[in-house]
Amino acid sequence: MLLQDTALIFGRYMRQTLRSKFAMLFGVLMPLLYLLFFGPLLTDLPLGGGGSSWQVLVPGLLLQLGLFGAAFAGFMIIVEKGHGVVERMRVTPVSRLALLLGRVLRDTAVFVFQAVLLVLAAVVMGLRAPLAGILIGFAFVALLTVSLASLSYALAMRLSSAHTFGPTINALTMPSMLLSGLMLPMSLAPGWLDALSHVMPFRYLVDAMRDAYVGSYATSSMLYGVLVAVGLTGIAVTVGTRVFREAGA
Amino acid sequence: MPIISTAGLARTFQTKRGPVEAVRGIDLTVRAGEILGFLGPNGAGKTTTLRMLTTLLAPTGGAATVAGHDLATDPEGVRRASGYVAQSGGVDPQISVREELVTQGRLYRLTKDQAVQRAEELARDLDLIDLLDRKTSALSGGQRRRLDIALGLTHRPKVLFLDEPTTGLDPASRADLWDLVRRLRDDHGTTVFLTTHYLDEADALADRLVIVDQGVVVAEGTPSALKLQHGGSIDATLQDTFLAITGRGPAPADSTPVAV
Numbered sequence: 001m002l003l004q005d006t007a008l009i010f011g012r013y014m015r016q017t018l019r020s021k022f023a024m025l026f027g028v029l030m031p032l033l034y035l036l037f038f039g040p041l042l043t044d045l046p047l048g049g050g051g052s053s054w055q056v057l058v059p060g061l062l063l064q065l066g067l068f069g070a071a072f073a074g075f076m077i078i079v080e081k082g083h084g085v086v087e088r089m090r091v092t093p094v095s096r097l098a099l100l101l102g103r104v105l106r107d108t109a110v111f112v113f114q115a116v117l118l119v120l121a122a123v124v125m126g127l128r129a130p131l132a133g134i135l136i137g138f139a140f141v142a143l144l145t146v147s148l149a150s151l152s153y154a155l156a157m158r159l160s161s162a163h164t165f166g167p168t169i170n171a172l173t174m175p176s177m178l179l180s181g182l183m184l185p186m187s188l189a190p191g192w193l194d195a196l197s198h199v200m201p202f203r204y205l206v207d208a209m210r211d212a213y214v215g216s217y218a219t220s221s222m223l224y225g226v227l228v229a230v231g232l233t234g235i236a237v238t239v240g241t242r243v244f245r246e247a248g249a
Numbered sequence: 250m251p252i253i254s255t256a257g258l259a260r261t262f263q264t265k266r267g268p269v270e271a272v273r274g275i276d277l278t279v280r281a282g283e284i285l286g287f288l289g290p291n292g293a294g295k296t297t298t299l300r301m302l303t304t305l306l307a308p309t310g311g312a313a314t315v316a317g318h319d320l321a322t323d324p325e326g327v328r329r330a331s332g333y334v335a336q337s338g339g340v341d342p343q344i345s346v347r348e349e350l351v352t353q354g355r356l357y358r359l360t361k362d363q364a365v366q367r368a369e370e371l372a373r374d375l376d377l378i379d380l381l382d383r384k385t386s387a388l389s390g391g392q393r394r395r396l397d398i399a400l401g402l403t404h405r406p407k408v409l410f411l412d413e414p415t416t417g418l419d420p421a422s423r424a425d426l427w428d429l430v431r432r433l434r435d436d437h438g439t440t441v442f443l444t445t446h447y448l449d450e451a452d453a454l455a456d457r458l459v460i461v462d463q464g465v466v467v468a469e470g471t472p473s474a475l476k477l478q479h480g481g482s483i484d485a486t487l488q489d490t491f492l493a494i495t496g497r498g499p500a501p502a503d504s505t506p507v508a509v
Contacts, residue, residue: 016341016343084338088338088400
């Protein structure tokens, strides 16, 4: 039942994504601009760690895009609430969890697809990284999307208006991005900023992903990255499930 | 045995300024095959009651059964036995009529083939057959309403809840919708529980009225019995009767007049 319902909801929203080809194109175009106009600035800078500047930039860029994309996922549900679509589905026997998972999996599939395109473009620009590391990177990106999209949908179910949702998400994502060292590694930061960044879960993800991109898989950063990513996903899906179950008996 | 019965059904919302008792305790029964008009001024608790009876909102007090299923212990049974058409409808403007109908069938756990077949059937019954491949945003108000109702009827529910089904419709579409509601009851024995602000609609369509005010039932009976009892004579208008019962009008009837 859960699987079938999840597939149904996934299909509905996947078709919605495929219908809006413009949004899809735009979603891929934006990160390409980063690669094209921001990437070259870093090539000769001493960023620390092994590997080229692309091996530092691309993991951060992927997580940054995942962060913003998934954090705003809930917007769609606010629009749908306005149309009455959410309640219409909630009065049917469909699994409450499927209403969340179907949407989250759509977001994840779309973002992983965009991430693959971005990495291919980065390879053209000069990225050289081991395939295993790149695949591990996609796994991190997928977990990040699952967790943040779940939290975003949960928040959107609770809030009634887009006017409060947008600013709330902005207020959370901007500092998260800056404090996690997604743009540049925190190893460049002064001690206080480096220390502060350790309260941000994304800090551990990006450190682990940068290790993966230079082929160092058995590091403590990798261990922490995996633990934080899996833990975050577990907590977020639990919160999301609870909200989707609760909102109406 | 009534198909819907509630006892002390209540809902209190916690707000920053303290608790708000939207519904204080509704006791009512609806017989199978009845068309029940659920009336009341704005803020009387109509939509909150409807949202509880359709499992969208958990009651904070009391109990209710719908088609033999207990609201608190068997919400899934209530969902399978009843259909709900919200005031706002519930379709995605970018999706075609056909896809919405088929998806709805799948949400009610029909197989793909069954869902496709049911969509055709509903489209024929509700005069949507030529509109199947249109986006829902391209439908007129009356067509949209018929689609909303088709979605609510997908699983042939025993009870259909309609929240202000004719708000915003032109007179011809309203008349069509009244016919449809009567046909549902006559052909399928469907029990219809509808809220409305239009007293002419309640008068013409409902077998029995339940009037709520400030979260409790203040009067109930057939339209003529209420007129006789509260309006002074069987020839009293329902408008006067309503005013006599609640002390105020049936909420501003927005753009459409009470009688067309």
